[in-house]
Amino acid sequence: MLLVGALLYLALPLDHLSVFPAVGEDEPWIAAASYKLATQGVYGSDLFAGYSGVDRHNYQHMPIYPLLEAGLFKVAGVGVWQMRLLPVVFGLALLLVVFLVGTELGDERIGALATMLLLGLRLYSGNETGILLLDRARLNRYDIAVPVFGLLALWMFVRAARMPAGWRYVLTGALTGLASLSHLFGGFWLPVFFGLLCVEQRSGVGRLRAARLLGLGFLATWIPWLAYIVSGWNDYLGQMRFVAPRFDVFSASFYIDNALHGRGPISLAWLRQIVHELPWNRPGAWSALVGIPIAVAVMASSAVGDRDRRQAARLLGVASVAQFVMFLLLLKVKTDNYMIGLWPLAVLMLAWLDIWLWDRRRAWVRAGVVVLLALILIEGSAGVAQARTSARQTDPYDAFTGEIARCIPPGSLVLGLQHYWLGLRQYRYRTWLMAVNYAHPLYHHDPLPLTGTWRPSSGMRRSGRRSS
16 A cells, blocks of 8 residues: 555656746745755855855755755756755655554554545645645645654654663654754654653653753754854844744744734634635545544543553644644744645544544444545545646746746846746846845845935945945
């Protein structure tokens, strides 16, 4: 079953990978630093050349994904499909890790069913498949790396709890560190593991040692990144001004607004809107909305079989709820892309609930489970077919940017949207965001207005240079 799922997965994201979906603003933005590292040996982004040293050292994104992408560019060259190949690989790894964790927390049936749901459950409508894994695996973004490392950390933590060994806790911490170095919300796993250690039925000394080892593993992965930050501290502060509003953690309204009105998914306003507008003919989305709370309730009850099954269910339920609460309260910007961080836990809970219902050995319950799964897979197949149709109607990115390039004189300095950098990287290309950042007092200490007479700052007058 796992092999079939893996082959099916590879056949879907690789289809029209360089064409569909249309290249968005974040994909070239993320690829720019990887490109410069692969071609010039400098981890910087010329898209923002002149803005807080971004062209010399990039702090705009966490480092794991861009560093891996730089290696891929070095080996395979630079282009749209090369840019998107890394998330395809992470998507395959996520499929395998979900099976591994499902098997560890229950049995192979849970692992196999979770991978099936990950491949076939359609959450949303549109010109993409609506299947979160397949759509996120076609975008050059780092979010998809987080659940791979996070679930591997969970798998290692479970094994450490069952077969105590210090190196397992160190590795759990290191994998958690890699998750957080892919995207900062990967660090949400760290308090989850510390919390689970506190409720283990072991001596305080054992818990304390395990917590120290876990923290040691986490810190070991962060030391190189912290050293890199310190080496360019002022530039780091300048680059972080752009995202500073997302970290207003000392204000109570920050948490309230995030929970109630956070932009994008994973907020109460979003949930209310989804429930109000979701059509009844969407079995995938409704099974998630209804099934996940039921799974949490059953996991919290005593009706889940033997002691090991109860412990595994409680572990999965606590980890999932804790992750959701942190996403709800701590993320101000909640994009659709971030949902891939939570969705693997959701499909594991749904798979666990389906197997629990199946084991009730009631014919009508089993029939209901089979019918629901069939409806989910039929809806998912329709989403895949729709996405393939949209892909065939999408103009290739290289052809589009090639037409633009023919209108630009050689050697030009180009100011444009990030979307087009990859196809126009032969020019000195700067993003419009850099100009906007310079003009905004929140993003630059000495703003340069976009209107009126431009006057260089005192620092620029002394150096004799103008910003690009």
